Amino acid sequence: MSSVTLDAWQRPGPTAGQRRTDRWTGLAVAVVGILNLFLARRAEILESEHAAALPEQICWVVATTLPLVLRRRHPDMVAVVIALAFIGGQFRGSQEQQVTTGALFAAIYTLGAWGPNPVRSRALRLAIIGAMFAWLAAVFVIFGHRLDDDPAVRASLAFNSFVVNAAFFAFCYLMGDAVRQSVRRSHELEEQAAELRAAQALAAERAVLGERVRIARELHDVVAHHVSVMGIQASACRRALDKDPARARTALAAIEDGARNAVDELRRMLGALRTSSLIEKESPAGIDRLPEITDRARDAGLTVRYAVYGDPVPLPESLSLAAYRIVQEAVTNTLKHAHAQVLDIRVRYLSGELELDVTDDGRGGSAASGGMGLVGMRERVAVHDGALEHGPHPDGGYRVRARFPYQASVAS
Incomplete structure (x- = not known):
């Protein structure tokens, strides 16, 4: 300045x-x-x-x-x-x-x-x-x-008065300047803090919008897949309607399931759709690829325990992808921040609900509060009407747990 x-x-x-x-x-x-x-x-x-x-x-x-x-x-x-x-x-x-x-x-x-x-x-x-x-x-x-009549005494008194007064006046002068400068610096720090808070809020908003755009891009491929399959099944149904009614009924049932899945995906993700320039398509990922994440964590030196509880059921592709991304982000945060030795990943198929539980034995900071990765996890959970919990585990370490509801008809 x-x-x-x-x-x-x-x-x-x-x-x-x-x-x-x-x-x-x-x-x-x-x-x-x-x-x-x-x-x-x-x-x-x-x-x-x-x-x-x-x-x-x-x-x-x-x-x-x-x-x-x-x-x-x-x-x-x-x-x-x-x-x-x-x-x-x-x-x-x-x-x-x-x-x-x-x-x-x-x-x-x-x-x-x-x-x-x-x-x-x-x-x-x-x-x-x-x-x-x-x-x-x-x-x-x-x-x-x-x-005093003695010139020497008068000179001594004069010298003493000048020195003492000079010290006091210098102290008052410099102290006034110092206090003013301190107040000015405090004012500058307050302005910089306000600018920083505004920048952080803008960065968080951009991160949320960016995450929604990525989710919308992923959803595009999912819906396109469902619509393409529905078109193929409709064509088969039209050809078999007179000659093979049983086959036609099977095709109609597939169309019904595909339409239900597509509508369900659109309902969940409509709020996340944003216009965006074309971005390179990511490789498909889903809950069935979680073992790849555990293998990479083992290669990084962690002792990984991975278990699936309950009977796996077919999940909507966007839900499967969200589950994959959340586990991936939790494991990444563990590797980056937690200094952990043991990582426990559990997937539970409950009645009408999918639960993901990722726990480490680190120092309790694997998901830095307010980080961009945590914002992304919240977005993915929110658009599927799920719930996200994160924080220190009672037995030590850090825990990320997400729950996703799904309709029973989807799993049938």
Whole structure:
């Protein structure tokens, strides 16, 4: 980020709570300053015949401290007013200097941290600090004889005052800049975080749309297959209708099953259809090819247990493909993330439901939460009206379990 951009950045103004805090703080500092004035007078600190009367000293204390009630709303004005009141109070011989000096330092710090214009704030702070040292030099030149008659003592006091004040002024100046820079960086980080969240949301949306396009492409081949078979069976039925009624009935039954399967596929996948450019057709895959996945996992070094429970039934091709892809993604995540040794894959054919259960003994992170692979699994399960569970297994490792319902007529 360029220096021009840095200077152009505007810090947001104080909140209602911060303004309320400033009001109470300014009032409290003014009260403490007045009390300290009475204590200084009682202890005869800086007492001299040149000191102003008590009412005037109280006015100088109030003029130097009370503007702090507006320190974050109008930092430029407050710093200038406090600086002028501080010099005026010292010139008139006010005996309170500790609290008013703190108010001056606070005003300089606030001007650096909250000034609306960094360039103007920097110039004002340098001008105020320069004026303070000029006044300090004038004090020792004009009033130095009142402090001590010994020139060496006066020189020592002057040197000590300059060094201490230089340290305090430098601290306030640099601290104000540091706080402003910290707030600016926090603001930049918040903007970057918002942009990152928007980019992540867009990437997730694109991933979902991409997955739906891939599912739609796969469905195209499935439906085309069913329609082609229905056309062949209809042609055979037409030729055999008069000569072989039994064969015609068999063909009609096949057409009925094919139509039911095709309609079922269309109903499930209609929401996932998207227009897309032609993409290279993937090789056919289905639940019968799960042993290929287990073989690849074994080749990668895992101990794989694969079992099928229940009597396998014919499944719609898109459902079979979805089952294959989900197991494939779960195994891939195990190989990539889980650092597992044992992989357990179970396929259960239940009454009207297919259940896939993939469990590993890794460190419980095989399906990184919110990952693109998990988005794809959710999409595939959702379009088949199924359910997906994923998370750490009670006995250790990670578990992915998917359930797909299917109609009994499809399995008959």
